[in-house]
Amino acid sequence: MSFFKDSGHLFRFAGIFVFLFLAFLVIRVFVVPKSFGEYGHYRGNAIKDMAAKPLHFAGHQACETCHTDVLDVKKTGKHAGVNCEACHGPLAAHAADPSAVVPAKLETASLCVRCHEYSAARPKTFPQVVSAQHSSGMPCETCHNPHNPLQTAGGAK
Amino acid sequence: MTMSRRHFLILLPAAAVAWESVLAGTPEQAPNYTMSEHWWGMLIDIPKCIGCGNCVRACQEENDVPDGHFRTWVERYRRSDWHLEEPQVISPDGGKEGFPSVNDDGGDYFFVPKMCNQCADSPCTQVCPVGATFIAPDGVVLVDQSYCLGCAYCVQACPYGCRYIHPTKKVADKCTLCYHRITKGLTTACCEACPTGARQLADLKNPKDPIHEFLKTHSVDVLKPQMATGAKVFYNDLDGSVR
Numbered sequence: 455m456s457f458f459k460d461s462g463h464l465f466r467f468a469g470i471f472v473f474l475f476l477a478f479l480v481i482r483v484f485v486v487p488k489s490f491g492e493y494g495h496y497r498g499n500a501i502k503d504m505a506a507k508p509l510h511f512a513g514h515q516a517c518e519t520c521h522t523d524v525l526d527v528k529k530t531g532k533h534a535g536v537n538c539e540a541c542h543g544p545l546a547a548h549a550a551d552p553s554a555v556v557p558a559k560l561e562t563a564s565l566c567v568r569c570h571e572y573s574a575a576r577p578k579t580f581p582q583v584v585s586a587q588h589s590s591g592m593p594c595e596t597c598h599n600p601h602n603p604l605q606t607a608g609g610a611k
Numbered sequence: 612m613t614m615s616r617r618h619f620l621i622l623l624p625a626a627a628v629a630w631e632s633v634l635a636g637t638p639e640q641a642p643n644y645t646m647s648e649h650w651w652g653m654l655i656d657i658p659k660c661i662g663c664g665n666c667v668r669a670c671q672e673e674n675d676v677p678d679g680h681f682r683t684w685v686e687r688y689r690r691s692d693w694h695l696e697e698p699q700v701i702s703p704d705g706g707k708e709g710f711p712s713v714n715d716d717g718g719d720y721f722f723v724p725k726m727c728n729q730c731a732d733s734p735c736t737q738v739c740p741v742g743a744t745f746i747a748p749d750g751v752v753l754v755d756q757s758y759c760l761g762c763a764y765c766v767q768a769c770p771y772g773c774r775y776i777h778p779t780k781k782v783a784d785k786c787t788l789c790y791h792r793i794t795k796g797l798t799t800a801c802c803e804a805c806p807t808g809a810r811q812l813a814d815l816k817n818p819k820d821p822i823h824e825f826l827k828t829h830s831v832d833v834l835k836p837q838m839a840t841g842a843k844v845f846y847n848d849l850d851g852s853v854r
Binding site: 490493494495496497500501503504505506507508509510511513514515535536537539540541543544568569571572573574575576577580 | 644646658659660661662663664665669672673674687689709710711712713714715716718720721722742743744745746747748753755757758787790791792794795797798800803804805806807808
């Protein structure tokens with residue numbers, strides 16, 4: 455047994471390793487979030503956190519539940535595929551409480567040219583005007599109904 | 612209790628099925644949304660993009676993206692006959708306020724909206740040292756901002772330049788494909804605001820999604836296909852000069 459004669463210090467040393475390993479396991483239980491590893495090497499609840507963020511754009515489905523009159527005007531025209539909030543901006547707050555948040559009226563003179571001002575860079579088939587020549591700065595809604603632009607302004611709402 | 616070899620072999624497949632369900636874990640709690648039923652991507656129809664910048668503004672408003680940083684942006688390409696390989700590209704403030712008007716100068720212009728490509732084999736998630744960024748089971752690449760250290764490995768790893776370090780939170784930030792919207796059955800803010808339908812959210816696991824028909828009938832490509840990132844943002848009529 456002379457081989458293990460002075461082995462006591464080795465066992466003490468091994469004991470330290472075993473203790474540290476157990477301490478690691480105990481600390482790990484406390485510091486690793488419960489949902490870590492639920493779907494992969496990440497915190498599973500991070501997905502739920504992400505899904506719980508607030509909306510700013512209500513979505514056209516929400517608009518159309520109340521504004522059916524506008525939908526009727528819009529659906530036959532060239533702007534049928536343009537969603538409400540593309541022009542009116544994010545209005546989830548208005549959809550949540552229509553009386554508390556009333557959206558401002560839009561300035562068509564500056565709004566419409568964002569898309570319809572002539573530029574050779576735009577697709578050739580897209581309707582474009584040189585606004586200075588076309589209307590000399592008058593609001594577009596003087597002649598066009600923004601919800602159905604080929605209708606005259608007086609034709610329908 | 613003793614068990615014959617015959618009984619053991621009969622029980623083996625049942626045990627395997629049970630073990631599968633143990634490994635899969637409990638299904639998620641959200642009542643109307645099951646992650647495993649979706650595989651999200653996007654379709655960008657370049658001939659329809661008019662460069663209005665609605666998507667960039669909508670994204671910034673929806674996701675509180677800080678000024679000067681972009682989760683999506685639009686580039687305008689100008690290609691001339693003698694410089695096919697080196698187009699001129701501009702993106703003033705990410706195309707947020709549109710682009711300056713140009714007269715017809717013989718150049719070939721087109722707009723390319725860019726965003727996170729939601730790669731199925733994403734380089735960014737592979738380099739994260741702490742498991743803060745990951746591909747969710749529905750194919751969306753997300754960042755767990757409470758876990759992120761801000762080391763910016765992922766910012767360097769993304770071949771498309773789609774990530775940035777948030778200037779105040781000091782953590783990685785990127786397009787979430789409006790995860791808070793698509794899980795509620797809405798489309799993304801950029802798609803909602805796009806007036807021409809140049810951007811369309813696509814669920815590749817939904818057999819009724821129009822993306823499948825579109826992919827069959829159009830010349831569709833992804834950015835940097837040679838990187839083999841498994842990008843899920845598909846571009847229709849993508850010019851070869853786009854990088």
